[in-house]
Amino acid sequence: MNTIKKLLKMFLNKWALFIFIIFLEIVALTLVTFYAGQSEGTTVIITASIHLILVAISIVSLVSRKEYHSRYIIAWLVLIATIPVAGPLFYLLTANTLSYKARQKKFKINSDKIKKVTDEIAEEYDVDSFFNSIQKLVRSRSHLPAWDKTDTKIYTRGEDMYEDMKEALLSAKEYIFLEFFIVRKGKMLSEIIEIIKAKLKEGVKVYFVYDNFGGSIDLPFGFKKKLRKMGVKIKTFNRIFPILNISYNYRDHRKIVVVDGKIAFTGGINIGDEYINREIRFGYWKDGGIRLVGKGVTNFVLIFLNVWETLTKEHLDPKDFIKDQEDKEDDGYVISFQDGPLNYNHVIHEVYLTMINTAKKYVYISTPYLILDDELRLALKIAAARGVDVRIIAPKKPDKVFVNLLTKENYKPLLEAEVKIYEYTPGFNHTKAVIADDIIGTIGTSNFDFRSFYLHYEDISLIYKTKSVKDLRNDFIETFAISEEIEAKNIKKNNIFKRILLVILKIFSPLL
16 A cells, blocks of 8 residues: 555656656557557547647646645546546536636625625624634634524434424425435425425425436436426526536535524435435435524525525525524524535535544544545544544445445554544444534534535534534444444455555545
């Protein structure tokens, strides 16, 4: 594995990378010549010229994108250089520079609107130095504030969360916001549609956003048209057609439900029967989430209105959707916020780093995918070296083979640094949560992987000194008890073929 580390370090050196790209170009052009045929000289010249032009345009586009992580750039450069014509063409279509800049401009305008609203209705709390710093960090990055007097409920099973979600939808009097990454046909979708149909007849407005390319391809024929005919205001994110609007890597991974501005849900469950264990795919599907009732719902209202206006250009006045709340008893603080590729700062990544770096007793992490960048890997190692009890729960049964290989590749260096790793044995662990020192926790849609930190649109709720923090910790303790602790001595050495595969997967991991 030392050879692999040396190769990756070499890739991070810009001159070594430049030489490597030149070498790949020679290989690619050789392949062009071979496939075009020696007798077709004109074809070779035309094909090679097209390839070089596309490569030049792609490289200029890549290096000009200051929001891109270095590993993401490397992955694209290798793909662009090694696959003649198709490689750079695929980048230019899916990265969609023009679409990205247009969306970023919209995002900036709409983000400023959020700031204007929250400056009027929310103030910063003076709690303690730790929370005050977290509060300032999140608000400076996302313009979304902290709230007190919010009831929070942690879910440790998708089916429990779904039952409360249905009850909330049935209670709707004014409006419903739905935003999901995956929407699949099945019993869960049918039940939600029936509730929506009933609520529309009562005059309730329903707004629905789902990610069309990222995960919602297994839908009934005419789904969107059917809902629109019913009266649902519906919009897809990452439309499959036209192809120039793909922006393949930018996916709306959020799962949000808001009812009347008074109740909000987020977490790991999408609309699909496997998330509530009505369909068994990888054993028991363990998922997690949170319900907010009270002032803290405001942030989810603003998050949804932000994406709605970005997609539709329809401005919905937040004042019509933010509702006066009944006072809840003092129960700590909650900050719900969004993140995505349009945000240069990657606030979820920064919050996780802050939690790990400031943990004194313990930090526990639950994630279905563990593909770490250098900053997080180092932070986890340093925390363990400081004597912090660092534990990570990952799935025993994977849903994605290549991603699981990369997840397991992170095990050994972390175990050698005395980080403890557990694999959830009853099935697939899809909970995305972090907790530290019995005072702070997060739960939401963000995995511990490159996609969630740098490419996906995500959301999480941060809870501080709430009663629900204890519930989150209890779930971790119960999950450790039924999971298998991984030991470094039991990790088998990879054969040469697997090592080669892992080198390739590591290079392209930002694209997986």
